[in-house]
Amino acid sequence: MSITIDQINKNFGGFQALKNVSLDIPEGQLTALLGPSGSGKTTLLRIIAGLESSDSGRILFGGDDVSQLHVRDRNIGFVFQHYALFRHLTVAENIAFGLESLPKKQRPSKQEIRQRVAKLLEMIQLPELAKRYPAQLSGGQKQRVALARALATQPRILLLDEPFGALDAKVRKDLRRWLRALHDEYHFTSIFVTHDQEEALELSDQVVVMSQGQVEQVNSPTGLYARPESRFVFDFLGHVNVLSGLVKGQKLVQGDAWVSLPGIRQDQEAQLYLRPHEVQLSRSPAAKARLPLRIEAISLIGSEVRIELAPEGWQSDEIWEIGMSHAEFARQNPTRGELWYAVPDVGHLFVANSVQPSTIDWQYTEAANASNM
Secondary structure, X not given: OOEEEEEEEEEEOOEEEEEEEEEEEOOOOEEEEEOOOOOOHHXXXXXXXXXXOOOEEEEEEOOEEOOOOOHHHOOEEEXXXXXXXXXXXXXXXXXXXXXXOOOOOOOOOHHHHHHHHHHHHHHOOOHHHOOOOHHHOOHHHHHHHHHHHHHOOOXXXXXXXXXXXXXXXXXXXXXHHHHHHHHHHHOOEEEEEEOOHHHHHHHOOEEEEEEOOEEEEEEOHHHHHHOOOOHHHHHHOOOOEEEEEEEXXXXXXXXXXXXXXXXXXXXXXXXXXXXXXXXXXXXXXXXXXXXXXXXXXXXXXXXXXXXXXXXXXXOOOOOEEEEEOHHHHHHHOOOOOOEEEEEEOEEEEEEOOOOOOEEEEHHHHHHHHHHHO
């Protein structure tokens, strides 16, 4: 079941939570609504569900306008962040609750309800916990039960509001993998709200980045990360190193720092965005850049070494981060307090008040120059 969101607006008093939001959610895909607190993502989810009404605009399910339909008539499964399980009911009774609450004409037989609950318990891999109460479950188990309860009525659409937000990091990661595998098996149309960039990029087929009640960008996880279309999306998708300065003679200059900008000729203010993996460290400046930085901290935890550096002879609003492989770290042996130089491979240039960046690929330029020699 596809979902079309058409020119949705929503105000709470003098605050506009959603501003002309239009969006297509493809059938059978898992879509993430990603953004900071106050961006409007949960409000949009509640309007899709029918838990909140919009001031204007339409919601369509498979081409049918459901804007005026009551929540009970939309056939939506909703999973909340804090589970919302009934404490006095067992796991099996919680899962069966939605089925037993259906109008008599729509309600399955008791035998069919028992069979469906048993199947759902198998699906969430908790058949042995059918007679336990919520207080006897872990956080991850509670969220699986909440998901099974949402799926019991065989909804056309599944909506999840920060479903892993109350869980610790390891359980959250395990549950994400489980939900992705479950979705791949059953292919229900799903939308989940999150402010966790890693969660959105790892779990979804499509990511919708929201800010201040508007959609900033929609793309696949790989497309979004490879081609952010605004400064906000760059800033929100993890750490980014920024050099602000003035373009002079095909160089971006600030204090003792400069970076060559092949093909950029106009003198103007600009910002260069460099992700940690798009920059290397060297003990001396390169021909294409002079970016002196002093090592502030080194973290060896994870698949690569994360090095934090402070600008030397120029300024940046935030500390720089550069990744290095463990093998390279062992070979180079950088030490806290040493002066090193950042050498960019790929950068993203915002000129003056530009909305979208220009991509600078020094590796490609160097390769082209070498082939012409």
